Amino acid sequence: EITSIPSSGIPLSVSISVAVVLICLSALFSGLTLGLLSLDIFALKVLSKAGEPKEQEYAKKIMPIRKNGNWLLATLLLGNTIVNNGISILLADVTSGIVGLIASVGLVLIFGEITPQAICARHGLYIGAHTTWLVKFFMVIFAPIAWPISWILNKLLGTDIGTIYSKDELKRLIELHATDPKA
Numbered sequence: 001e002i003t004s005i006p007s008s009g010i011p012l013s014v015s016i017s018v019a020v021v022l023i024c025l026s027a028l029f030s031g032l033t034l035g036l037l038s039l040d041i042f043a044l045k046v047l048s049k050a051g052e053p054k055e056q057e058y059a060k061k062i063m064p065i066r067k068n069g070n071w072l073l074a075t076l077l078l079g080n081t082i083v084n085n086g087i088s089i090l091l092a093d094v095t096s097g098i099v100g101l102i103a104s105v106g107l108v109l110i111f112g113e114i115t116p117q118a119i120c121a122r123h124g125l126y127i128g129a130h131t132t133w134l135v136k137f138f139m140v141i142f143a144p145i146a147w148p149i150s151w152i153l154n155k156l157l158g159t160d161i162g163t164i165y166s167k168d169e170l171k172r173l174i175e176l177h178a179t180d181p182k183a
Contacts, residue, residue, distance in 0.1 A: 015094050022083045022090065023111050029080035031116030032131060035124030037073060039066060040163050047125075058129035065135050066128075069160030070150035075139045078146050084108050 044066060047059035065072055087108055092100030120127055128135075139146065 010093075012094070015090055019087060019090050019094075019107075022087045023107055025083040026080060026087065026108055026112030027116035028131065028134070029076045029083065030113050031120035032128060032135060033073070033076040033080065034117045035120030036062065036066060036076075036128045036135070037069065038121065039124055039128065041066060041069070041160060042163065055125065058125045061129040061132050062125070065132055065139065067160075068139075068150065070153040070157075071139060071147055072135070074146035074149040074153070075135070075142045078142050078149075079138050080112075084112065087112075 039062060041063070044059045044063050047055045048063065049056070051059060084104075088101065088104040090100075091104045091107075094100065095103060
């Protein structure tokens with residue numbers, strides 16, 4: 001019976017627990033990258049004034065972090081990269097190198113990328129509003145790296161301006177909402 005990892009002396013139960021936490025963080029970072037960054041700043045402003053009461057509450061919670069789009073992006077991607085690499089290193093130590101690689105790719109792909117993105121694409125407002133405290137925490141923790149990256153992105157690409165519609169596009173958008181029940 002294997003009770004610890006030979007190369008590190010870490011108990012197997014601790015390694016598995018850490019791997020589970022890292023997978024959960026991977027899911028959080030990945031899902032929120034899609035869920036929060038797909039929320040348009042102007043749409044959030046509209047929701048905060050004209051949405052259902054819960055939507056208004058959620059939009060107001062999200063706006064302070066979403067207005068710093070490049071900082072949010074850099075934070076979430078940095079966090080995702082760190083935890084995904086941590087998973088690979090941990091599972092490579094627990095198993096043989098190639099088995100660890102295959103296991104980490106499978107776990108990260110299914111539980112750290114596809115599933116959370118599918119969920120957050122549909123429920124980004126709700127999930128984003130309930131995790132703003134955690135996102136703010138990581139924005140502060142990763143600020144020494146994420147903030148300079150966001151500053152550079154703001155200088156090179158400009159700040160996030162949201163979706164802007166021409167008169168014809170806005171007219172078509174209203175027509176779609178009137179004729180398509182899924183819109």
